[in-house]
Amino acid sequence: MDQEITCKLHGTRLRSGVAHVSYGLPSPDPDLERARVELFPNSRSTVAGGCLFGAIGDDCEVMICDQCREAENRWRKENGRRDWIGFDDILASADG
Numbered sequence: 456m457d458q459e460i461t462c463k464l465h466g467t468r469l470r471s472g473v474a475h476v477s478y479g480l481p482s483p484d485p486d487l488e489r490a491r492v493e494l495f496p497n498s499r500s501t502v503a504g505g506c507l508f509g510a511i512g513d514d515c516e517v518m519i520c521d522q523c524r525e526a527e528n529r530w531r532k533e534n535g536r537r538d539w540i541g542f543d544d545i546l547a548s549a550d551g
Contacts, residue, residue: 462523463496464495464520465471467520468523472499476504478504497520498523498526507545
């Protein structure tokens with residue numbers, strides 16, 4: 456069963472890519488979630504890592520659509536959203 460995995464939105468073949476592992480409980484962002492479903496379902500720029508910081512590393516391999524990844528980057532820039540917030544960012548904001 457050697458099926459090509461394709462993006463249902465763009466019709467392009469998915470390729471191996473890298474996603475940032477995001478730890479902790481994310482804040483809900485309905486606009487981002489809606490955009491992920493409608494505009495870039497196979498971007499997979501981040502994956503949930505759970506509550507144990509660093510348990511599975513900083514990055515992981517995922518299957519992505521390049522056009523979805525480009526669409527997500529464009530959407531984030533147009534809507535003022537960061538790619539991800541790292542643990543160092545959290546510590547820095549706690550320091551004031």
